[in-house]
Amino acid sequence: MIAALLKRQFAKFQRRYKYDAAYLCEIADLDAIGALKLGLATGFTGHRFGVPKEAYFAAKITGAEWADCGSCLNLAIAMAVEADIPRESIAALLVGPAANAPEAMALARRYARAVIENDPCLPEVLEACERRWGRRGVAGLASATVSGLFFPLLKRGLGYGNACEPIYRELRSRMGDAGVDAGTSERTS
Incomplete structure (x- = not known):
């Protein structure tokens, strides 16, 4: 039942x-x-812990993008649009330098990437996020980052990777790392 x-x-x-x-x-x-x-x-x-929706969805989208699951990335984008995040802001975040995105989204993206990649700059980015959104907001960013990664990895782990519509792995196989922007070419699928 x-x-x-x-x-x-x-x-x-x-x-x-x-x-x-x-x-x-x-x-x-x-x-x-x-x-x-x-x-x-x-x-x-899905709980934002008070972090603004723009920052939450920027971190979630970054996690889904890093997990290389096109359908999950599309889902995160659809949820962001449903939450009234302008498509132009999402496009700026994903295409070209993140600096073209609204400041809060660019910072949240830097945070998510630093967490995912265990980047040595994480303490500096974490401090900037805490200054902006407080410790509670950082919990929202952490939740969003995990959310973006969780379902693509669960799905792939269950053997549904064929439903993931990989985006970067295929680009790398066709064009080599030179064809993928610097922010994504360091990823491993």
Whole structure:
């Protein structure tokens, strides 16, 4: 019964965002309580902890982009647009120098990348984020970054990587690292 309820919710989510939720339905079939707990984790990763929505979605989009899952990146973008983040701001964040994006989004992107890549500049970026949004806001950025990574990695780990529509791995294989911008060419898929 729990699995059926969850699968109905996943179907609504799938229709709303045009996102393949087959892996979520499989989790519900495998272990309804586990799927329910996954829903609870989603509540946490969706909580902004007071960080502005522009910064939250910049970190989430950066995580999904780094995980190299096109469908998850598209989902994060759709959620950002639904939250009234201008498409132009999202495009500026993803295409070309992040400095072209609004300042809050550029800082959140620097934060997410520093966390994901364990960059030595993390303490400096963390300090800038704390000055701007406080420690509570940093918790929101951490949650957003994890959220952007979590589902692509879960999906890939369950063997649904073919549904991930990789974006950077394919570009690198066709063009070599020279064809991908400097911010993404250091990633490993």
